[in-house]
Amino acid sequence: MNKYHESVLLNDSIRGLKIKPEGIYVDVTFGGGGHSKEILKKLTTGSLIAFDQDQDSLINNIQEDNRFIMIHSNFRHIRLKLQQIGISMVDGIIADLGVSSHHFSDNGRGFSLKYDSIIDMRMDKKLQKDGRYILNTYNQQNLDRIFREHADFNNPRSISSAIIEARKIKEITTTFDFKKIFNSIVNKQYENKFFARLFQAVRIEVNDELNALKELLVQSKDILKPSGRLVVIAYHSLEDVLVKRFMKFGNFLNFQEKDFFGRAKSSFKVITKKPIIPSEFELKNNTKSRSAKLRICEKI
Numbered sequence: 001m002n003k004y005h006e007s008v009l010l011n012d013s014i015r016g017l018k019i020k021p022e023g024i025y026v027d028v029t030f031g032g033g034g035h036s037k038e039i040l041k042k043l044t045t046g047s048l049i050a051f052d053q054d055q056d057s058l059i060n061n062i063q064e065d066n067r068f069i070m071i072h073s074n075f076r077h078i079r080l081k082l083q084q085i086g087i088s089m090v091d092g093i094i095a096d097l098g099v100s101s102h103h104f105s106d107n108g109r110g111f112s113l114k115y116d117s118i119i120d121m122r123m124d125k126k127l128q129k130d131g132r133y134i135l136n137t138y139n140q141q142n143l144d145r146i147f148r149e150h151a152d153f154n155n156p157r158s159i160s161s162a163i164i165e166a167r168k169i170k171e172i173t174t175t176f177d178f179k180k181i182f183n184s185i186v187n188k189q190y191e192n193k194f195f196a197r198l199f200q201a202v203r204i205e206v207n208d209e210l211n212a213l214k215e216l217l218v219q220s221k222d223i224l225k226p227s228g229r230l231v232v233i234a235y236h237s238l239e240d241v242l243v244k245r246f247m248k249f250g251n252f253l254n255f256q257e258k259d260f261f262g263r264a265k266s267s268f269k270v271i272t273k274k275p276i277i278p279s280e281f282e283l284k285n286n287t288k289s290r291s292a293k294l295r296i297c298e299k300i
């Protein structure tokens with residue numbers, strides 16, 4: 001049991017990479033290093049480059065293995081960061097999206113509903129906007145947008161109006177200040193789900209998660225060698241739909257682009273027609289895996 005993070009869909013995702021022992025692989029979401037360590041076991045002369053934007057993950061750095069390079073960066077800079085170390089193409093990329101258990105258990109970072117702490121929510125502590133900034137300065141349209149687009153609320157206006165009224169009286173500073181705004185309106189039966197969606201919306205905005213994912217996917221098209229594999233684990237439908245469309249159509253719209261001759265312009269062959277989800281056994285042993293969806297494709 002890794003206290004920092006228990007890896008999800010470990011065997012299926014590593015199998016999905018179809019690792020060549022001499023290949024070059026990238027784990028763009030290193031976290032506790034669970035996926036990276038499994039990849040290294042399958043390499044001989046190959047190498048592994050890992051990314052994580054959170055400084056904290058560096059404590060899990062794999063020392064004394066000259067096949068491994070750790071890069072502290074957002075994966076949206078993948079191509080540039082790889083170029084800087086002399087790599088232009090790779091044999092496989094794995095992304096295990098979102099936050100790690102460490103983010104929720106660290107009670108000072110504002111990710112968890114359970115602890116009263118400053119609403120920070122930045123995975124990369126160098127980011128300029130944190131959750132507190134967003135909740136206290138965004139105008140109504142912007143607040144509407146994040147609760148509609150990042151959490152699928154049908155009536156985001158009621159949420160943004162409550163926030164705007166509350167902050168007129170007192171700055172929204174902590175997670176409990178934020179929750180308190182909705183205490184009298186929320187249906188107690190669905191309280192946890194409601195707050196989880198609220199927190200998710202703010203977190204996605206703080207870390208610009210959907211744009212970073214899009215940028216990663218677009219660059220993966222150019223970085224992967226023919227037959228190279230892209231393996232992505234998503235934890236909510238907003239991410240999963242981007243991954244699914246991109247793997248199928250090579251874009252984020254829901255249609256196939258055609259070339260001049262009417263041939264499909266596909267960069268990938270989809271390996272998982274349906275996403276792979278955790279087994280009963282994994283769900284029982286790691287409840288955090290419950291929303292995971294794994295998709296795999298291969299560069300043509």
Ligand SMILES: C[S@@+](CC[C@H](N)C(=O)[O-])C[C@H]1O[C@@H](n2cnc3c(N)ncnc32)[C@H](O)[C@@H]1O
Binds near residue numbers: 035057075
């Ligand atoms: C679900 S955890 C990955 C866990 C890892 N696979 C393991 O087995 O331990 C996601 C990690 O990705 C990092 N992360 C999320 N978005 C990122 C981004 N855009 N760029 C770089 N790292 C990111 C988070 O800081 C977190 O450590």
